[in-house]
Amino acid sequence: MKKWMLAAAAVPLLAGLAVLVAVVAALQAEPSVSLQAEPVAEDVARALALVRAHDPRRATPGRVSALRLSERDVEVLLNQAALRRHAPSAGSVSLQRGSALVKASLHLPANPFGRWLNVQLRLRETGGLPALDELQVGRLPLPAWAGEKLLRWAAERAGLQPQWQAASEVVRRVSFGAQQLAVVYAWQDDSSERLLGGLVPPDQQQRLRVYAEHLAAVTARQSPGWSVPLPGVLAPLFALARQRSAAPGADAAAENRAALVVLTLYVNGRTMGALLPAARNWPQPRPMQVTLDGRADFPRHLLVSAALAAEGTSPLSRAIGVYKELADSRGGSGFSFNDMAANRAGIRLGERAVRDPQRLQAALAAAQRDGDVMPPWQDLAEFMDEASFVKRFGGVGAPAYEAQLQEIDRRVAALPVLR
Known part of the structure; x- marks a missing residue:
């Protein structure tokens, strides 16, 4: 009986210790990504041209189109749209044939474990939507299935679930090339309203x-x-x-x-x-x-x-x-x-x-x-x-x-x- 009582008392203690070890492994003292240079006028010109060319309000529903983004385009989007509210956070993207390596360093409030949450993930081309191949948070590697669940949870917490769902219905394929990303998509009748409303x-x-x-x-x-x-x-x-x-x-x-x-x-x-x-x-x-x-x-x-x-x-x-x-x-x-x-x-x-x-x-x-x-x-x-x-x-x-x-x-x- 004493052994069972000791085991029962040890379980929450070990669980708490495991969480502490995971936190220590995940948080770090320094960012893994350097702060990105500010966007320049050429970045703005490129972004405006892409918006005009791929505006869902002007598209023919059901028509298949392709969007091509350079590595710089993706990094500007990541840093200005996704990470800017968490400044001085930063992200970087490396596009290779068949895969993409994405890194992000998020600045956190003061704590005893580390001020930076460094995340690294690798996406693999599949012929449809990309799949998560690897995920590492700080020094802590996570299995792909756990990473997918974590990303979906983060999207829900950020209120991005409607956009996630709409994107999965519109995007036919994402392919990775050398320093280039291509998205094949087809807007639907309600894509404009769903995307704008979901934002x-x-x-x-x-x-x-x-x-x-x-x-x-x-x-x-x-x-x-x-x-x-x-x-x-x-x-x-x-x-x-x-x-x-x-x-x-x-x-x-x-x-x-x-x-x-x-x-x-x-x-x-x-x-x-x-x-x-x-x-x-x-x-x-x-x-x-x-x-x-x-x-x-x-x-x-x-x-x-x-x-x-x-x-x-x-x-x-x-x-x-x-x-x-x-x-x-x-x-x-x-x-x-x-x-x-x-x-x-x-x-x-x-x-x-x-x-x-x-x-x-x-x-x-x-x-x-x-x-x-x-x-x-x-x-x-x-x-x-x-x-x-x-x-x-x-x-x-x-x-x-x-x-x-x-x-x-x-x-x-x-x-x-x-x-």
Whole structure:
């Protein structure tokens, strides 16, 4: 009897010890993947071209198509879409004929075992969807079947199960080549709605609806005319965010993100239905041109950058800003540092929306002047074609270019609302 009692007492102790050993083996002091370089304008151009070419809203249902991604494409997607919210986490991809090696280093809160969770997995080409061949977490190897269960569990915890299911129905084959990945797929009749709807969990959809309805009410009360200064719509939505964030258990950063998404779509002339099919039946805001210092382009630059930065993609928002200005210098309106000032102000706003959400809410709720959110810009060079831009500032990354960005950042940092 004593032996049985000792055995019964030893089982939970051994189980706990096994868990402790697994944790010690899984967590490490240093990352196995170096932090990736920020995306550049060429990455943005490539991503936009891929989105246009493979947009499910423009596709013929049932038509078989192929998407080809370079190793760089996959790494940018992994780091900017999947890991950016866990910064300073990083991932890398090595594509070989028939297989892919994926590594990720996730930064963890302080603990006695190690600040880094290093994950390495190898995927094998099968003629259909890839199969997991190997999985290692830190120094702890796991069998493939356990790894598949762990990945499905992680997808469920991250709210990605609808996308996982939709992808399994749409994707016919994934093949790996030397530094290249190919996906053969066929969109279905409801692919667009399922993918777009699945990207936004129900609680976020409800939060977006609150701000969309409030924006509809705010624009309905605006004085006659088709133009409104940005503070006229920005302040009321962040006043609502401040009010909702005061409730017990509220997530102030999530409230700010929702407000920014609704405003960003609105200033770009898009409805929430473009992002979320369910929103097509929500109250719609009155169409108006939103201006900042009398210009309609500044609110678009500022809010797109803010929304991206609030989602944890500040490097991407910077790259998008540079890409837009370079594209303008090659045939558009020209490279403009005042547009870059709006971009940089938006990035700072988006970062503050997450890092110090309630302070930003109070500041924006009280914003009344365009100069509260837009730094002085009248003396900044604009409308430069590519030759003029290179002659005056040396091109992107040159000392004169970097000096101009530093001056813009100094002006942005001086805005009381964004301190």
